[in-house]
Amino acid sequence: MTAAPPSAAYLYERVRRVIPPIEWPAFSDDIDAILALKRERNAVILAHNYQTPEIFHCVADIVGDSLALARKAMDVDADIIVLAGVHFMAETAKLLNPDKTVLIPDLEAGCSLAESITAQDVRLMRQRYPGVPIVTYVNTSAAVKAESDICCTSGNAKKVVESLGVPRVIMLPDEYLARNIAAETDVEIIAWTGHCEVHERFTPADIRDLREAHPGVIVLAHPECPPDVVAEADFSGSTAAMSDYVGREKPKRVVLMTECSMSDNVAVEHPEVDFIRPCNLCPHMKRITLANIRSALKENRHSVTIDPQVADRARRAVERMLAI
Ligand code: SF4
Numbered sequence: 001m002t003a004a005p006p007s008a009a010y011l012y013e014r015v016r017r018v019i020p021p022i023e024w025p026a027f028s029d030d031i032d033a034i035l036a037l038k039r040e041r042n043a044v045i046l047a048h049n050y051q052t053p054e055i056f057h058c059v060a061d062i063v064g065d066s067l068a069l070a071r072k073a074m075d076v077d078a079d080i081i082v083l084a085g086v087h088f089m090a091e092t093a094k095l096l097n098p099d100k101t102v103l104i105p106d107l108e109a110g111c112s113l114a115e116s117i118t119a120q121d122v123r124l125m126r127q128r129y130p131g132v133p134i135v136t137y138v139n140t141s142a143a144v145k146a147e148s149d150i151c152c153t154s155g156n157a158k159k160v161v162e163s164l165g166v167p168r169v170i171m172l173p174d175e176y177l178a179r180n181i182a183a184e185t186d187v188e189i190i191a192w193t194g195h196c197e198v199h200e201r202f203t204p205a206d207i208r209d210l211r212e213a214h215p216g217v218i219v220l221a222h223p224e225c226p227p228d229v230v231a232e233a234d235f236s237g238s239t240a241a242m243s244d245y246v247g248r249e250k251p252k253r254v255v256l257m258t259e260c261s262m263s264d265n266v267a268v269e270h271p272e273v274d275f276i277r278p279c280n281l282c283p284h285m286k287r288i289t290l291a292n293i294r295s296a297l298k299e300n301r302h303s304v305t306i307d308p309q310v311a312d313r314a315r316r317a318v319e320r321m322l323a324i
Contacts, residue, residue: 035059065155
């Protein structure tokens with residue numbers, strides 16, 4: 001017999017540090033309904049680190065950065081995967097689980113990086129730089145992945161670039177990630193001009209102001225931030241690497257230069273750390289709510305489909321990354 005799901009009241013204990021008691025009643029009904037629907041439909045919820053705490057800590061089964069979600073999506077034992085994240089993440093989950101139903105609660109949950117490049121752009125880059133391998137960030141459509149040799153995430157980009165054993169690679173579409181990786185490797189990197197609309201807004205002056213206002217604060221920056229921001233920070237890494245840093249180093253006071261929900265989610269696990277929270281919201285991630293996760297499970301929407309010919313080629317690029 002399957003165990004009964006925990007009730008929302010029990011789950012509140014997990015998030016009480018980041019969700020005020022007055023806000024909780026607005027969530028608890030949806031949480032109870034989602035837990036019941038997951039059992040009825042044999043569904044799991046994969047949630048990105050930028051999802052709000054009531055999703056991340058109360059209804060998700062698997063959480064993490066893009067790399068972790070892609071890896072763990074392969075081992076999912078369920079009929080339905082609900083992706084609490086943005087559309088390219090749902091496509092990646094579908095690529096790795098072609099026989100499962102993958103649902104994205106809001107079809108408009110996009111990404112400025114994914115929208116910065118098309119499959120035709122990648123074909124033109126290949127023509128312009130014949131023989132140079134194309135490394136594509138997972139924050140892209142399946143059609144763009146299908147034109148690429150291998151994918152990468154912010155967590156493994158340097159490793160992927162160096163695994164190819166060539167002096168020069170094309171890295172698409174995030175210009176800042178490409179430049180930040182170029183600073184760490186001898187491989188020459190040809191970049192595109194896409195930017196994350198959340199991370200491109202941070203500036204070195206923001207960090208200097210924070211250090212002045214909060215002496216001793218440790219600054220962690222995501223590698224989608226501009227290189228001069230990364231240079232001012234104490235550490236740069238993917239959301240998983242930032243979370244690991246906080247757990248390992250236990251700084252007294254820290255600021256994460258990334259999407260707002262990240263600090264809330266990490267703060268739940270580390271009550272002893274003081275999180276300073278200047279952050280930028282991702283409007284795409286914030287399209288996912290408990291209400292539309294509930295509707296997705298109830299009404300089986302929106303099911304992600306990928307043209308099989310595109311999917312085969314895109315899957316190869318993702319699997320090649322996962323094999324590293
Ligand atoms: S935070 Fe940036 S990279 Fe991530 S989904 Fe939002 S726009 Fe895309």
